[in-house]
Amino acid sequence: MGKxxxxxxxxxxxxxxxxxxxxxxxxxxxxRKRAEEELQRSEARYRTLFETAPDAVGVYDxxxxxxxxxxxxxxxxxxxxxxxxxxxxxxxxxxxxxxxRAKALIEEIQRTGKTxxx
Numbered sequence: 001m002g003k004x005x006x007x008x009x010x011x012x013x014x015x016x017x018x019x020x021x022x023x024x025x026x027x028x029x030x031x032r033k034r035a036e037e038e039l040q041r042s043e044a045r046y047r048t049l050f051e052t053a054p055d056a057v058g059v060y061d062x063x064x065x066x067x068x069x070x071x072x073x074x075x076x077x078x079x080x081x082x083x084x085x086x087x088x089x090x091x092x093x094x095x096x097x098x099x100x101r102a103k104a105l106i107e108e109i110q111r112t113g114k115t116x117x118x
Contacts, residue, residue: 056093064090064106076083 001088007107015021024068050057056073058066066089069082076098094102 009031058085058090060090062110066090 006028008026008028011058013033015022050068051070053070053072056076057070058073059068061067063086066085069085071082072081077085091099091102105116
């Protein structure tokens with residue numbers, strides 16, 4: 001006894017060399033399950049932070065198209081909900097006279113990997 005309960009994964013084959021048999025291989029996947037559970041908790045914390053932020057928060061692809069946005073952003077930009085923003089260019093949210101400057105900053109970040117202040 002002395003060993004705590006954990007998760008295991010069991011694989012079996014119904015035949016071996018044409019005869020009924022059972023081959024069992026067991027792996028201790030407790031560490032993996034614990035990591036998955038921690039990842040779920042972390043994702044929940046991130047989602048809460050993302051959704052309750054007092055500012056507009058968005059996730060963009062490499063072409064600066066909006067992939068994900070919070071509801072606060074929708075209200076700030078005049079959308080009914082965050083889904084209406086998806087697919088929009090980041091530059092749609094920047095006044096025209098500042099777009100060239102913003103593009104240059106984004107290109108610099110993408111080229112160097114270093115963040116900067118706007």
